[in-house]
Amino acid sequence: MKTHFDLIVVGGGIMGTFHAYHAAKRNKSVLLLEKDNFPVGATVRNFGQVVPSGLAGRWFTYGKRSLELYHDLQSKTDLTIRKNGSVYIASDADEWQVANELYDHYVRIGYPCELLSRETCLAKYPYLRNEYPVGAIFFPEEVTVDSPLLMQRFLAYCATQTGVTYLNNATVINCESTNGKAQVTLTNRQQFEAEHVLICNGHEFRMLYPDLFAQSGLVVSKLQMLQTIPFPAIAMKGNILTGLTIRRYESFQQCPSYASLTTPPHLEELKKWGIHILFKQALDGSIVVGDSHEYAGAQNVDDLGYHLSDYINQLMIDEAKRIVSFPVEKIQTSWAGFYSQTTDEIYERQIDDRIRIITGIGGKGMTSSGGYSEETIASIF
Template sequence: MTHFDLIVVGAGILGTSHALQAARLGKKVLVLEKDNFPTSATVRNFGQVVPSGLSGRWHRYGQRSVQLYKEIQAEFDISVRANGSVYVASDEQEWQLAHEAEELFRDKAYPTQLLSAEETLARHPYLKPSYVKGSLFFPDDVSVEPDRLVHRLIQYIQQKYGVTYLPNTAVLDCQPTAEGVEVVTARREKYYGQHVVVCNGSEFRLLFPDLFASSGLVVSKLQMLQTSPLPNVTLAGNILTGLTIRRYESFEECPSFARITTPHQYEELKKWGIHLLFKQAMDGSIIIGDSHEYATADRTDELGFDVKEHINELILREAERIVEFPVIKIARAWAGYYAQHPDEILEREVAPGLHIITGIGGKGMTSSLGYAEEKVKEWF
């Protein structure tokens, strides 16, 4: 059969989330992925699912996503671990923001707890006492394995809902017809969908070049590192630091955020968009990062494919200021790229039933399931 209720172009977390939500409504779904498996932003991140870092509707989508992740994990292992997140303040400004954020999240009914320096170090003994002013703990945040989650989720929607998944299937054209939207692949196969949603990052320039040129998309390049397995170190959940408190949008809502200043030791880090996160993978290794360099989507090549050693050195130098364990035991380093948009996400209806949804930025792993649930219910 070549007719579907929903065809998804792109099997990253955003596309797979739309497929899942349509399948949960009993719709017939096809997912087309140009590569052997998803290889872009979805698998090149920390695997931190943190509604605590988001504000507005994205926080709400993140809360719903966490609920769905946990429900799926209860019946099918997609690598979800419910260990929470802690944001560690290192100075008075960050500690003040933590206090204000605790009050804001209490109003949002998202559980959180302020921890003194002593309480923080008791829970996280690998932190250096000289760094810790206090922390803000979010028990409902979760961790996932970025190189495993989407693959397991694709298996889940195939097995539970009968979703058709075709990897190594590049899409050449999407056009509205009397039968819905016609999708043509590189093998000249044709599929028809009542709705087609294109969720393939900045790659939609190949399908809709004029729209792409005027889209306003920006691509961010991130550098991350991963240690060798550290069998004597156990991180209790996601570890986010003072630089993250100074960066994440949830803290921008705090009354004193506009008045914070940049300490001298942060100036070079801020230049490269560096904020320190630590997340332990299931094999005991620890992912550390990250940095941010930006280019408009039509100039992405200027970001380069190299990993800048200077940025990695800055990341590791700051990491050594924060933690006791040996961050120099680096097994690998990589750059990830994700598309983002000034309007929070790029949503375009090219024709009736033909949608482009991309540019979700760093919110994808946390909020895609909740966001897609709302969009799919609109369509059907």
């Protein structure tokens, strides 16, 4: 096996894999290293939606580009990408006002969207309870994915079709520049060198640079998600986002009326736990429901625990039952996901002219990594 590459990427999640993909497309030799048998972090524990509509600023631009990349990849290999759109369903007059303002914004910049009346919502999404929708904003270009399966297939595509050398069960224990090259060492003492190294392994970079990690200011978010039994009779197309999402996502926060939003009493406890209700139907007909958010400094991530709170799960189930009419309480599994984030949008740290850490993208990874990593690779090569 060769030991010298143009680029080594540490971390086989969506962020690391897209960096490897874009470098390989530029005919660079790439080694992608994943510490586990298969990525098990934020990449495969997320909701499985690509929704630029929820982002603002440069991240919206990266998200739009990522949509193009996903569609191009899907035309070459099945990555589970389904273009069924995203809908944000407003549940009261305040949310509906903000949704209308966001619609005006996206019409101005030419991002496809449409407003749906209450009647259209109930016709298009017949599993909604009659009393929930006031109206909705719909984004037809956005996509749904099944994240674990997408990563399996994306990694396989990169390894077989783009020339990326992929090694799993390959934990990096040292990374340094020496003799004009960047060198990484694995637990089995195997060594590789490259012109450049990108470290995209979430808050696990603490293993390599503990002092930098201690000063990083990274925060870890713990999410809880639920998955129902399969409902073959339900045809839930696309990403179904609700009023709580309108109250949370950054794209809505740029709207004029957002600052005057008040929290109704029945949503106070949900807001306390960072809950906003989303629905997505998996390939087997089950419905993924989520999610909640608890936070801790990355140095104190163990404070969040790895347990699941039945109380939080029940809050989500109760709110979901207020929105949809199918038996959402028929849960077959639930899990916790963890992702790192920072107040500076993303954590980028240049160790030297050959080694760079990129992490802390927060909940934007599945939506924005494609466009963001393309820009990063262009700046390197």
